[in-house]
Amino acid sequence: MAVYKKTYRPYEGELTASWSRLFVIPRYAFEDLHRSRFLTVFYIASFIYPLICALIVYVEHNLSALKLLNLENTSRLIPIGVSFFMGLLGWQSMLALFLAAFVGPGLVSPDLVNNGLSLYMARPFSRTEYVLGKMSVLVILMSLMTWVPGLLIFGLQAYLEGWSWATEHARIAAGIFFGAWAWILLLSLMALALSAWVKWKPAAGALIFVLYFVAAGFGATINGVQRTHWGHLLNIGYLVGRIWVALFEGANKTTNGAVFFRVPMGEELPMWSCWLALLAVCGVCLYMLARKVRGAEVVR
Amino acid sequence: MKDLWMRQIGGVLRLELKRTAFSRRGWWIYCLAAAPVFISLMHWLIEIQHRSHSHSIGEDSVVFAGLFLFFFLRGSLFFGAMGIFSNLFRGEMLQKTLHYYFLTPIRREWLVAGKYAAGLAVSLMLFLPSVAITYLLLGRHFGAAWTDYLTHGPGLGQLGSYLLVTTLACVGYGAVFLVCGLLYKNPMIPAAVVWVWEALNPFLPTVLKKISVIFYLKSLCPVEVPAPPPFSVMVIEADPPPAWLAVPGLLAVAALLLIYAAITARQTEINYGE
Numbered sequence: 001m002a003v004y005k006k007t008y009r010p011y012e013g014e015l016t017a018s019w020s021r022l023f024v025i026p027r028y029a030f031e032d033l034h035r036s037r038f039l040t041v042f043y044i045a046s047f048i049y050p051l052i053c054a055l056i057v058y059v060e061h062n063l064s065a066l067k068l069l070n071l072e073n074t075s076r077l078i079p080i081g082v083s084f085f086m087g088l089l090g091w092q093s094m095l096a097l098f099l100a101a102f103v104g105p106g107l108v109s110p111d112l113v114n115n116g117l118s119l120y121m122a123r124p125f126s127r128t129e130y131v132l133g134k135m136s137v138l139v140i141l142m143s144l145m146t147w148v149p150g151l152l153i154f155g156l157q158a159y160l161e162g163w164s165w166a167t168e169h170a171r172i173a174a175g176i177f178f179g180a181w182a183w184i185l186l187l188s189l190m191a192l193a194l195s196a197w198v199k200w201k202p203a204a205g206a207l208i209f210v211l212y213f214v215a216a217g218f219g220a221t222i223n224g225v226q227r228t229h230w231g232h233l234l235n236i237g238y239l240v241g242r243i244w245v246a247l248f249e250g251a252n253k254t255t256n257g258a259v260f261f262r263v264p265m266g267e268e269l270p271m272w273s274c275w276l277a278l279l280a281v282c283g284v285c286l287y288m289l290a291r292k293v294r295g296a297e298v299v300r
Numbered sequence: 301m302k303d304l305w306m307r308q309i310g311g312v313l314r315l316e317l318k319r320t321a322f323s324r325r326g327w328w329i330y331c332l333a334a335a336p337v338f339i340s341l342m343h344w345l346i347e348i349q350h351r352s353h354s355h356s357i358g359e360d361s362v363v364f365a366g367l368f369l370f371f372f373l374r375g376s377l378f379f380g381a382m383g384i385f386s387n388l389f390r391g392e393m394l395q396k397t398l399h400y401y402f403l404t405p406i407r408r409e410w411l412v413a414g415k416y417a418a419g420l421a422v423s424l425m426l427f428l429p430s431v432a433i434t435y436l437l438l439g440r441h442f443g444a445a446w447t448d449y450l451t452h453g454p455g456l457g458q459l460g461s462y463l464l465v466t467t468l469a470c471v472g473y474g475a476v477f478l479v480c481g482l483l484y485k486n487p488m489i490p491a492a493v494v495w496v497w498e499a500l501n502p503f504l505p506t507v508l509k510k511i512s513v514i515f516y517l518k519s520l521c522p523v524e525v526p527a528p529p530p531f532s533v534m535v536i537e538a539d540p541p542p543a544w545l546a547v548p549g550l551l552a553v554a555a556l557l558l559i560y561a562a563i564t565a566r567q568t569e570i571n572y573g574e
Contacts, residue, residue: 038489098492200325200394205488206382207328209495214375218335221371224363225343225438227354 021125025133026140029107033137039102043141046095050149053088054156056080061160080157082248083255085172089150089244090258093183096142097212103141104191105204107134112292113199121295131192131289138188147180175248183240186278193285196292212236229267233277237261242274308406312414313421320384321422329383332376333430336367340437347441357449360439361458365523368431368462373469373517374499377427381473382491384423386481388415389565396572408565416478416558423470431466435459454522461522464547468520472513472550475557482564506538513553516546 016024033039056078059065078084111117120130154173158166166173191208198204215234222231232238241261245253257263320326392398401411436459439446449455476494480487498514509515519540541549 101488101492200387200391202386202390202486202488202491203325203383205486206379206491209492210328210332210375210379213495214332214371214379217371217375218339221336221339221367224366225339226346 015124018124022129022133022136025130026137029134029137032106033103033141039099042099042102043145046092046099046145047149049091049095050088050153053084053149053153057153057157057160080161081169082172082175085150085154085176086244086248086255086258088153089146089176089179090241090261092146092149093180093240093258094260096145096183096187097208099141099145100138100187100191101205101208104138104188104208105195105198105201107137108192108195108293109199109201109204112196117293118295127290127293127295131293134192135188138191139184142184142187143180146184147177150176150180171250172248175244179240179244179247182243182278186236186240186282189282189285189289193288196289223267229269232267232269233273236278236281238263238269239274239278242269242271243278246271305407305410308410309414309417312401312406312411313418316388316415316418317421320388320418321425325387326383329380329426332380333426335376336371336434337430337437340434344437344440357439357442357445360442361455361523362525364435364438364462365521366525367434368465369518369521369525372427372431372466373514376430377423377466377469378473378495378498380427381423381470382477382480382487385416385419385474385477386487386491388419388478388481390481390485390487393570393572399570402568402570408568409562412478412558412562412565416474416561419474419478420470423474424467427466427470428463431462432459435462458522461520465517465520468547468550469513469517471554472517475554475561476513479557479561479564482561482568503536505536509536509538510541513550516541516550519543519546 057080060078060080111120117130121127151173154166154169154176158169187208190211191204194204194207194211195201198207216237219231219234219238222234223229224231237260238257241257241263244261245255245257245263249255256265322330389398392401402408436450439449439455442449446455450459477487477491480490480494484490498512501509501512501514504512515538520543540546
């Protein structure tokens, strides 16, 4: 065929359904992540704590195990309630932060550095789908670390303790689910935004830690110097912990948050301010993503 | 020969200062250094306006001690040193410019020394003024009483101790992160491990406490800060090392790490493709 006859012909094969296109991204991302031995070991090790929790729940309801430990006369080995599940969520969420710092920076920055974004955008694939696809990598991994084991352990406890326990403590299940989602969404947005703006992966990972730990220190400094509690608004751990306490216990507060997500007694900020601060962080992250995730970039 | 080596180190230092100091990439490190200055400035302005005298100079010095321990030592100095020093070699690997240095007739040891000196100069240039200005501004609203505290009281002595600790922190963490940047493709992982280790220091047994930088730095701080309530029960007390041991000890550890970095640099081969 002569060259001049080779005109444009659209792709005629089967198209992937538009709703599932974004899942192409996690499919390849998981393949990449699987190659890292460190990440695989870290991810497997992150399930040790939920396993211990499940074991505690099981031992609590196993008479022969309690006899073996000479604990059959004690009423409770470890009280399984709000503190137990919030502790589990707190610990797992901290591991999720580490995971986001290791995985997150490698999601967007390589596409930007190698000018690969235009290859995505040249296809029937929107910017929103791109961001959601990249986000789903973190969301899936972190969900499996946080609320999935949390709800499984809640289910195990409900199964062993009885239906009445489950209905009585339904708020805990809701707290695990919604509390974990609040943290996961915040962390994913932060990781993606930093990945888009900081091209060097280790620096982007370090910045996630800086935002979490150093901002908390900065907030504590403001509290110390100005003799106020409003500095906690810069402490992401505090904000999330405050929201968790409200989700788990409502107005009848008995705990001071989870491990790593403490809300010091007497230093509680109004709930609206905590939500507002978290929404502001998410808004800034979305703005940063919107500025960077573009099919074409003008380089001056 | 020594003259040549010194000139070579000086050359590397000048080049690295141009590259590292006040580069756009390091914006977050400048924010880390400027943040406490901003807070103490706000404190000064607010207290001058209110004239409330709700606290004493002593309380402010304890507040600064807490700020120094929890913000400077565990936060900005640690992460700042990480950003500056781990970037010295790893940054050039990423930009694919390290081979220019390796092709020049300079011993790798002097290259490491020059780069380290540049990193140290930048970190000291950022954090020493930050600590000093924060300290001086924090009590400025006390007026003449503050000046008296500085000149006739323990004020200047305390400031000197904080500046010494800042310098030692830059020296110690700098050496740690220079080695991390040379050895690891992703210095984030060892940095996270070091950070967790340093944060756990108050709760570690006495023997393990000594294998950290912060243990020696804390012992040189002039004002002690008690651990906040939920953690205070878990703290394991240990005798702080005397200053004559802490200062040379830290310098010796930093020197050992630098020697190790120099040996590693001698054996380094570049393969940008990996």
